[in-house]
Amino acid sequence: MANILIGHLKDFTNQRARVVHSGGIEWAVFLLSDGSFRAIENSCPHKAGKLSEGIVCDHHVYCPLHDWKIDLNDGQVQAPDHGCVNALEVFHDEATGKVYLRNDGQLKRTS
Amino acid sequence: MKQKLVMIGNGMAGVAFVEQLLKLNPNKYDITIIGAEPHPNYNRIMLSSVLAGDAELKDIVLNDWDWYHDNQIMLHTGHTVTGIDTVYKKVDTDQGLQIEYDELVLATGSLPFMLPLPGADKEGVIAFRDIRDCNTMIETSKKYKKAVVIGGGLLGLEAARGLLNLNMEVSVVHIFQHLMERQLDPTGSKMLQEQLEGQGMKFLLEKQSDSILGKKRVAGLKFKDGTEVEADLVVMAVGIKPNVQLARVSGIEVNRGIVVNDFMQTSVPGIYSLGECAEHRGIVYGLVAPLYEQGAILAKKLAGSETAGYAGSVLSTKLKVSGVQVFSAGRFTDEPGTKALRVQDDLSGIYKKVVFQEGKVVGAVLFGDTSDSSKLFSLIRSGESFSGREREVLFGAEGSGGSGGSSTTDLVEAMNGNEIVCGCNGVTKDTIVEAITEKGCVSLGEIKACTKASGSCGGCKPLVEEVLALTLGADNVQKVQEGICGCTLLSRDEVVEAITSMKLTTSKEVMHVLEWKNPEGCSKCRPALNYYLGMLFPEDHEDELESRFVNERNHANIQKDGTFSVVPRIYGGVTTPEELQRIADVAKKYDVPLVKITGGQRIDLLGVKKDDLPNVWKDLDMPSGYAYGKALRTVKTCVGNTFCRFGTQDAIGMGIAMEKKFERLNTPAKVKLAVSGCPRNCAEATIKDLGVVAIDGGWEIYVGGNGGTRVRAADLLTKVKTEDEVLEWTGAYLQYYRETANFNERTAEWLQRIGLPRIKDALSLQSEREALVGRIEKTLDLMKDPWQQILENEDLRKAFDSLTAASPDASAGGADNRAQGALVEKPPTD
Ligand code: SRM
Ligand SMILES: Cc1cc2nc3c(=O)[nH]c(=O)nc-3n(C[C@H](O)[C@H](O)[C@H](O)COP(=O)(O)OP(=O)(O)OC[C@H]3O[C@@H](n4cnc5c(N)ncnc54)[C@H](O)[C@@H]3O)c2cc1C
Ligand code: SF4
Ligand code: FES
Numbered sequence: 001m002a003n004i005l006i007g008h009l010k011d012f013t014n015q016r017a018r019v020v021h022s023g024g025i026e027w028a029v030f031l032l033s034d035g036s037f038r039a040i041e042n043s044c045p046h047k048a049g050k051l052s053e054g055i056v057c058d059h060h061v062y063c064p065l066h067d068w069k070i071d072l073n074d075g076q077v078q079a080p081d082h083g084c085v086n087a088l089e090v091f092h093d094e095a096t097g098k099v100y101l102r103n104d105g106q107l108k109r110t111s
Numbered sequence: 112m113k114q115k116l117v118m119i120g121n122g123m124a125g126v127a128f129v130e131q132l133l134k135l136n137p138n139k140y141d142i143t144i145i146g147a148e149p150h151p152n153y154n155r156i157m158l159s160s161v162l163a164g165d166a167e168l169k170d171i172v173l174n175d176w177d178w179y180h181d182n183q184i185m186l187h188t189g190h191t192v193t194g195i196d197t198v199y200k201k202v203d204t205d206q207g208l209q210i211e212y213d214e215l216v217l218a219t220g221s222l223p224f225m226l227p228l229p230g231a232d233k234e235g236v237i238a239f240r241d242i243r244d245c246n247t248m249i250e251t252s253k254k255y256k257k258a259v260v261i262g263g264g265l266l267g268l269e270a271a272r273g274l275l276n277l278n279m280e281v282s283v284v285h286i287f288q289h290l291m292e293r294q295l296d297p298t299g300s301k302m303l304q305e306q307l308e309g310q311g312m313k314f315l316l317e318k319q320s321d322s323i324l325g326k327k328r329v330a331g332l333k334f335k336d337g338t339e340v341e342a343d344l345v346v347m348a349v350g351i352k353p354n355v356q357l358a359r360v361s362g363i364e365v366n367r368g369i370v371v372n373d374f375m376q377t378s379v380p381g382i383y384s385l386g387e388c389a390e391h392r393g394i395v396y397g398l399v400a401p402l403y404e405q406g407a408i409l410a411k412k413l414a415g416s417e418t419a420g421y422a423g424s425v426l427s428t429k430l431k432v433s434g435v436q437v438f439s440a441g442r443f444t445d446e447p448g449t450k451a452l453r454v455q456d457d458l459s460g461i462y463k464k465v466v467f468q469e470g471k472v473v474g475a476v477l478f479g480d481t482s483d484s485s486k487l488f489s490l491i492r493s494g495e496s497f498s499g500r501e502r503e504v505l506f507g508a509e510g511s512g513g514s515g516g517s518s519t520t521d522l523v524e525a526m527n528g529n530e531i532v533c534g535c536n537g538v539t540k541d542t543i544v545e546a547i548t549e550k551g552c553v554s555l556g557e558i559k560a561c562t563k564a565s566g567s568c569g570g571c572k573p574l575v576e577e578v579l580a581l582t583l584g585a586d587n588v589q590k591v592q593e594g595i596c597g598c599t600l601l602s603r604d605e606v607v608e609a610i611t612s613m614k615l616t617t618s619k620e621v622m623h624v625l626e627w628k629n630p631e632g633c634s635k636c637r638p639a640l641n642y643y644l645g646m647l648f649p650e651d652h653e654d655e656l657e658s659r660f661v662n663e664r665n666h667a668n669i670q671k672d673g674t675f676s677v678v679p680r681i682y683g684g685v686t687t688p689e690e691l692q693r694i695a696d697v698a699k700k701y702d703v704p705l706v707k708i709t710g711g712q713r714i715d716l717l718g719v720k721k722d723d724l725p726n727v728w729k730d731l732d733m734p735s736g737y738a739y740g741k742a743l744r745t746v747k748t749c750v751g752n753t754f755c756r757f758g759t760q761d762a763i764g765m766g767i768a769m770e771k772k773f774e775r776l777n778t779p780a781k782v783k784l785a786v787s788g789c790p791r792n793c794a795e796a797t798i799k800d801l802g803v804v805a806i807d808g809g810w811e812i813y814v815g816g817n818g819g820t821r822v823r824a825a826d827l828l829t830k831v832k833t834e835d836e837v838l839e840w841t842g843a844y845l846q847y848y849r850e851t852a853n854f855n856e857r858t859a860e861w862l863q864r865i866g867l868p869r870i871k872d873a874l875s876l877q878s879e880r881e882a883l884v885g886r887i888e889k890t891l892d893l894m895k896d897p898w899q900q901i902l903e904n905e906d907l908r909k910a911f912d913s914l915t916a917a918s919p920d921a922s923a924g925g926a927d928n929r930a931q932g933a934l935v936e937k938p939p940t941d
Contacts (some may be wrong), residue, residue: 005917011909015631015657019913029914033631050673053661055634062634064661064669069634101916 002103006090009097012037017052017061022101028052029090029099030072032059038072039090039101045083113141116413117202117212119192119357121146123155124386124402125218126174127537131410133182139414143185143210145192145202150242151176156399156535156567158245159431162273164821168242173563195361197379214413217358217369217377217384221351221397226261230323236345239270248344252277255343259283259332261320263290265430267348271312272432274346278822282313282340284320284332294428294439298455299462299478306435306460309867311826315340353388353395368395373420375409385409392423400424403537407529427488427534429481429570434866438484438570441474441491442466449473452501460868463505470498485574489522492530523577532574535567540578547582555579595854596635598627603853607643616651618644618658638663639854642741645777646849649890662739665911666897667724675724676717678738679731680774683748683766683786684712690733697730709738711745711783725908728898735898737775741855744783746770747795751788751805760805762788765834769803772838773845775894776887779852779861782845783818797825800858801844803837806830810837814844814870815862823859826867828874843880846887847873 006020012031019042020027028042028051038059042052049065056062059072069078075087089102116132118125121144129142146152150172157171179186190204201211223238225231235251237244248270251258258274260267263285271281283290289300290307304314318338323345324331331341353368364370364378368390375383375391385405387397396402401424411418427440443466445451454463461479465472465487472490477483483505490504497504526532528541546552546561555576559565565572594600601609606625615621618640622632632640637658644652662668667675679694694714698706704718713736719727728735737744746769749755751762766786776782785796786803796802798818802825804811809832816825828844831837847870852861862870874880901907 007914011914013657013910016910018910020916021913022916047671048673050661050669053665053669053673055637055660056657057629057631057633057637065671067634 003100004103005098005100007099009092009099012099015056017054017056019050019052020101023103025086027088027101028061029101030056030061032056032072037090037092037099039088040070040072040075041086043085044068044070045077045085046081051085114139114213115143115211116140116214116216117143117145117210118216118218119145119202120216120218120220120386120388121148121152121186121188122218122220122386123152123173123399124220124406125216126152127403128216128218128385128406128409129184130174131407132414135410135414135416137182140214141185142183143187143212144179145187145190145204145208145210147189147191148241149189151179151186151188153242154535154567155241156431158239158242159269159273161242162239162245162248162270163276163433164273165433192357195357195363195382197361197363197382200381213381215382216409217363217382217388218386219354219357219388221387222354223347224350224352225347226320226349228320228322230325230329231347233323233325233329234327235325235329235343236323236347239266239346239348240351244346248274248346249277251344252279256280257282257342258344258346259340259342260346260348261332262348262350263287263314263316264293264348264350265291265428267346268307268312269431270346270348271307272310274344275311276821279344280313281311282315282342284315284318284334284340286317286319288317290314290316291430291437294430294443294476295437295478296443296445296464296476299437299439299464299476302460302462302478303430303435303437306866306868307432309826310434310863311824351387351397353390355388358384358388366390366393373408373422374412374418375405375421376412383409383413391421394423396424396426398426398428398534400531400534400537401426403531403534406537407539425488425492427484427491427570429484434863436477436479436481438477438481438487439475440484440488441472442468443474443476450501452505454505458872465501465504467497467501470496470501472497472504481570482573484570486522489526489574493522493525520577520581523574523581532578533562533564533566533571535570536563538562538564543575543578544582547579552579553583595639596633598622598629598632598636599625601625603639603643606640607647610643610647616644616648617653618655632658634660642777642779642854646890649893663741665721665724666735666739666901667719668739670718672718674718674720676715676738677719677724677727677731678709678713678715678736679733680736680770681713681733682770683746683763685748685763685767693731693733697727700730701727711738712747713738713745721911722913725902725911729902734774734896741778741780742782743770743773743776743778744781747783747785747799749787749793751786755788757791758788758805759807760788760810762786762794762803762805765803765805765810765837766794768834768838769841773841773887773891775896776845776849776891777894778845778849779854780857782848782858784841798822799825801825801828801841803841808832810834812837812840812844815859815867817857817859819857821859823863826862828867828871839880839884840874842887843874843883844870846883849887 004022015033017028017030026042027039029039044051044063046068049063051061053064054061061070068081075085077083092099152174154171154173160166190206192202193205194203203209223240237247258279258281260271261284263283271283274281289297290304319335321333321335323329329345331339333339355365355369358369359365369384369388371384371389371391375385377384386402404424405421408418408421430437449466449468452465464476466474471494475487526540529539532540542562543564546558550561552558552561565575595603621640638660641655641658656664701723703716707715709715746766748763748766752758753763782800784801785794785799787794787796788805796804797813798816802813809830811830812828813825814828817823
């Protein structure tokens with residue numbers, strides 16, 4: 001189990017994302033309005049749009065290039081489009097405010 | 112064995128009849144339909160919408176191929192019936208098919224009437240009747256510019272409007288002094304003409320066509336008075352004639368149309384006719400509502416049901432031209448023995464005329480406001496007497512304060528079940544009630560999907576809504592309106608009204624109070640709400656960066672590879688060697704892959720990495736050019752009298768003053784301005800959202816132009832004398848646009864939607880202009896250069912950097928320092 005420290009709660013803005021490179025992949029790490037975090041690969045399955053730049057609504061992000069809608073919980077592209085991106089678990093330590101990517105070798109997405 | 116029913120003509124009247132027949136008695140006949148056009152049955156009246164670009168072919172198909180198949184109808188398209196053998200009961204087609212019948216229906220419609228002018232056979236002379244004509248016009252508009260429509264009736268004006276949308280210059284030739292003289296009285300007709308002129312249509316009235324000029328292709332039209340007009344396309348829309356040739360040669364009685372009795376029977380037993388080709392009691396109809404009534408009668412007749420027969424129809428018409436509301440019905444001209452009630456409001460462009468005979472409404476004309484149309488039409492048909500209280504029809508009963516004598520509710524309640532509510536699609540009250548009670552429709556949209564009612568011209572919407580309310584009880588009706596996005600059913604105006612009246616201050620609050628379906632909205636409504644809030648409360652609303660589109664949040668334009676472009680302001684296109692030097696240094700220092708002169712007279716640095724943006728801005732030390740925003744983009748200028756030998760005014764100075772005044776302004780969609788120094792118009796001012804053209808001693812101001820997806824030449828708003836007046840009108844116009852347009856609606860669309868007269872009206876008084884300018888200045892005063900703001904604010908600035916992943920950390924969770932290889936592995940994508 002490896003938790004990778006990527007920053008602090010104060011580095012994040014509500015309904016926005018930050019970019020972090022880890023394991024050779026560029027991740028987009030989102031802070032949702034309920035205070036929880038999500039991380040998905042920062043590359044849209046359509047034409048590699050930077051998902052970190054999308055508009056966030058509840059647990060979804062809209063790709064800034066052609067408006068695909070992606071579920072941040074599992075990386076699934078929503079109908080009418082198809083596809084999925086890698087998702088990783090990300091959490092923050094209540095006591096220290098530090099934010100970590102969880103890497104247990106398992107990507108969250110299953111299908 | 113089933114009887115063989117053959118129908119010639121696969122058009123609106125015929126197929127509507129077959130639909131009715133299948134409902135009444137689905138198993139009685141083996142049905143064969145033969146149609147000359149290569150399409151399934153489509154909604155001919157929507158051709159105008161196809162031409163105007165509001166619908167595509169697939170949107171107007173009424174019965175698709177599957178429908179014929181599912182109903183076991185044998186369909187032969189592309190076949191023209193050339194002969195009917197009424198003795199041996201069979202028909203022949205031009206493709207060599209021979210088909211026997213027991214009952215035969217002629218629904219051959221009509222043919223456009225082509226004026227027999229010398230030269231009428233030239234290329235580019237067409238009618239407006241079918242899909243092919245529509246395609247010809249669309250294709251022609253790509254290559255040619257000038258269109259002439261002969262005929263100032265319904266069809267001609269709809270064709271002309273469509274051609275305007277296709278960016279052609281359109282002149283309408285009409286033989287009479289008044290447009291649509293068969294549907295409108297002279298007052299209504301004049302108002303119509305003015306409105307259409309405002310949309311850019313030109314009129315050549317009281318002109319008699321003489322001949323068509325040109326070699327192989329049409330080049331112009333010559334009139335009897337010797338004058339000529341240039342034309343690359345001539346559309347003849349002078350009338351239709353019933354298509355009766357086949358009936359005539361087959362020995363069926365023909366007058367103007369194929370003569371039928373009240374049961375749609377022709378002179379030959381076993382042969383029926385309906386639609387535009389049929390003549391009933393001396394009348395040939397040219398609109399769809401009567402055709403549906405005929406279809407319903409014939410269906411009953413052939414299904415073996417009881418019917419009292421057809422007794423003729425009262426007609427009503429609506430002009431389907433966007434931005435123009437015209438309705439007329441019944442006998443609307445003043446005749447001996449009739450009295451008319453008139454309301455004429457030139458300020459709002461409204462005209463209403465109701466004609467009474469012995470207290471009963473016999474005809475009506477509405478212009479500008481057609482909301483009373485369904486009510487008046489029902490009154491004409493019901494024959495209710497208003498003797499002594501005629502005024503109530505338009506003004507409501509004394510003391511009731513309402514707008515209508517007997518209300519729509521009463522009318523709909525009094526309607527017979529078999530009365531037609533939707534004339535265009537022949538939908539009766541019963542059919543709608545059935546859709547509600549048996550198919551569970553609870554909204555206008557569902558009824559439309561289920562029965563087609565209100566799907567074509569939309570004139571019957573109030574009636575359908577009323578049937579719905581009466582059947583379900585008003586509380587159970589679901590108003591499915593077109594909301595601003597999938598999250599709400601509220602329109603732009605309703606949302607703005609709610610924000611204003613309830614003083615809502617954040618999008619979150621708006622979505623919560625107005626019960627958005629998705630609690631945090633979507634990518635469509637969030638930016639829109641943020642805009643409306645900022646427009647309404649410039650001082651109090653805090654801009655919501657998380658609701659801004661990527662470009663506006665980063666104040667740079669995202670590229671396909673995730674890098675950005677940077678366009679600094681170059682006011683009026685005028686720069687200096689120092690500025691150019693600085694831009695060059697920045698481009699070198701940050702390895703900018705592409706430096707380009709834009710179409711907007713400035714310089715674009717493309718391919719800048721996001722992390723570099725703040726430093727690029729800092730080193731440039733120039734204000735943002737907002738090349739990314741729903742905001743003022745550029746003010747393009749020409750040389751003007753500063754150097755140019757033709758220049759009449761200081762175009763550069765004017766342009767720079769405008770750009771400095773209105774830069775940073777948030778607008779519903781991007782706004783581009785231009786100033787030309789003389790009518791040669793080198794700055795292309797007449798395709799801008801607002802363009803200024805200098806003339807000797809003053810300036811012309813043009814509005815609503817667009818040079819983008821759909822090119823549109825701007826309309827002249829006004830002429831003024833001084834530079835200050837230019838700034839005043841521009842400010843007032845831009846603010847009026849900000850306050851009334853839909854989010855994401857360019858001025859060209861906005862102007863066409865609300866109409867130039869309304870804009871002129873809103874800006875006509877100096878006091879109104881000053882009030883608008885006051886509001887725009889309040890907003891402008893609050894705006895700061897965004898690049899500078901980001902540079903000065905650490906929180907804003909850090910959003911441009913990416914985070915750094917530290918090595919795996921033991922302090923939270925497990926301590927296993929496994930290699931990160933697993934992360935890299937992508938599962939197979941599906
Ligand atoms: C840079 C430029 C092309 C150039 O190299 O010359 C350009 C580039 C883009 N244009 Fe444009 N347009 C540019 C002048 C124009 C012009 C000509 C003009 O302004 O004089 C037009 C037609 C005039 C008009 O708008 O009426 C024009 C009509 C469009 C349209 C169609 C707009 C419409 O209403 O139909 C779009 C699409 C849109 O806005 O949705 C568009 C969209 C775009 C976008 C923003 C596409 C995007 O969303 O990424 C391009 C951004 C490239 C970038 O990252 O910089 N661009 N674009 C021009 C910038 C001018 C400037 O200095 O700001
Ligand atoms: C642009 C436009 C706008 C209109 N707008 C309105 C409106 O707003 N409101 C309104 O009420 N009406 C409107 N109309 C009129 C309306 O479309 C017609 O009244 C209606 O379509 C007539 O129906 P129909 O079935 O009689 O004829 P059609 O729909 O013309 O059908 C006749 C069909 O028979 C075929 N046919 C003819 N002869 C033969 C043959 N020998 N063999 C095989 N097939 C044959 C023809 O090809 C044609 O497809 C409009 C018409 C046009 C062209
Ligand atoms: S618009 Fe007129 S004044 Fe301006 S550059 Fe062109 S020709 Fe010269
Ligand atoms: S790249 Fe994401 S929608 Fe096209």
